[in-house]
Amino acid sequence: MSINQPASQNKLLNGVRPSRIVYPILIGIAVVVYMLVKEVDGTTLSLIEFSWHSLFWICVALIMMVIRDLGYMARLxxxxxxxxxxxxxxxxxxxxxxxxxxxxxxxGGTSVAILYLNKEGLKVGKSSAIVMSTSFLDELYFILMFPLLILFLDVNQLFMTDAPGHSLWLESLLYFALIGYLVKAGYFIVLTYGLFWNPRGLKWLLLWIFKLPILRKWKQGANQAGTDIIESSKELRRKPFWFWLKAFMATFWSWTARYWVVNVILLAFIFQGYSITEHVMIFARQLVMWIMMLVSPTPGGSGFSEWVFTKYLGDFLPSAGVAATMALIWRLISYYPYLLIGVFILPKWIKKHFRK
Incomplete structure (x- = not known):
């Protein structure tokens, strides 16, 4: 496949060059600083106390992130x-x-993930099938978890807040979340149908994706990749139920650990005695936040994520200033480490696989 063409590779890798970390960092810091300057005062600082108790739960939050990554690695x-x-x-x-x-x-990183897998030794078709399988499992988690949470929680509490001036905005979240859920459900149906019933249809979808400007130079080789996907799909359909159950359980633990990071951070700074119901509500609101973050135009949802955090999870915190501080800690644990690790790994990876 023409994925090996140097010009095409350079164009794609240029889109993920390490220097790009400057933009999300600047955006995120600018938004957080604005919120902190606007909301944080002496009262806020008195509510946030760093102690051995806080350090313990911050370490637990970091462990949640490790579990998240181990789940992804096990699934792969x-x-x-x-x-x-x-x-x-x-x-x-x-x-x-x-x-x-x-x-x-x-x-997201799905398009480039195919290149990562391919350069690590897999055929392009199999790489595409695996990336699409991860999307299938991720969407399956959301498709199952969201209605379960809706079923067992108070919908009004999930989409409403006591924060002044935000009730109407949060009422609209119900419709926004339902639309987002339907979009995800539609995508899930297409993936399921393509991977397990009609891989030729998925091949057509792949050809359509390779019409995007960043991938257009590879469209001639996408046909061969589609053929490989058809063959890989045959292999995936032969996989036993136990294979898919293990892959889904790895997905389940990964996403669940990811969402529990916020719960653990709030435990690090006990502002009130959170009940089990409130923890589940915090968990559920993060699923809704994830829908909103998907439409963010900024890199990695930077800036937008911090703002949504303060508005949507502010009910569980004593003030807007505390919410802004917790948003910063949340992103420092769950987002910025990947920027630093990527800057360290990517140049070495490019040197190994592209520069002889």
Whole structure:
């Protein structure tokens, strides 16, 4: 496939060059500083007390992120039938997360992930099938979890807040979330149909994707990739139920650990005695936040994510200033580390696979 053409590779890798971390960092810091200057005062600082208790729960939050990444790595090993080692899986996941962190949330790192897998030894078709399988499993998690949470929680509480001036905005979230859920459900149906029933239709979708400007130079080779996907789809359809159950469980633990980071951060600074119901509500609101973050035009949702955090999770915190501080801590734990790790790994990876 023409994915090996140097010009095409350089064009794609130029989109994920390490220098791009400047934009999300500047945007995120600018928004957080604005919120902190506007909201933080002496009263806010008195409410936030760093102690050994805080340090313990911050460490737990970091452990949640480790569990998240281990889940992704385990899933990648399962989907490749153990072809990838843990170290190789770690490298790919970090590159994947770095790409997602420096591109708009709606784009993510999926397109470049195919290149990462291909350069680590998989055929393009199999790489495409694995990336689409990860999308299938991610969407399956959301498709199952969101209605379950809606079923067991108070919908009004999920989409309403006591924050002055934001009730109407949050009422509209119900419709926004439903539309987002329907879009995800439609995407999930297309993936399921393409991977397990009609891979030729998925091949057509791949050809359509390769019409995008960033991938257009590879469209001639996309046809061969589509053929490889058809063959890989046959292999995926032969996989036993246990194979998919293991892959989904890895996905489940990864996403669940990701969402629990916020809950743990709030436990680090106990402002009130959170009940189990409130923890589940905080967890559920993060699923809704994820829908909103998908439409963010900024790299990795930078700036937008911090703002949504303060407005949507502010109910569980004593003041807007505390919410802004918690948003900063949340992003320092769950977002910025991938920028730093990616800057360290990506140049070495490019040198190894592209520069002889």
């Amino acid at each position: 090993r399962i989907l490749t039938d153990g072809t990838f080692t843990w170290s190789k899986s770690f490298r790919i996941i970090m590159l994947w997360e770095f790409t997602s962190a420096i591109t708009p949330s709606a784009i």
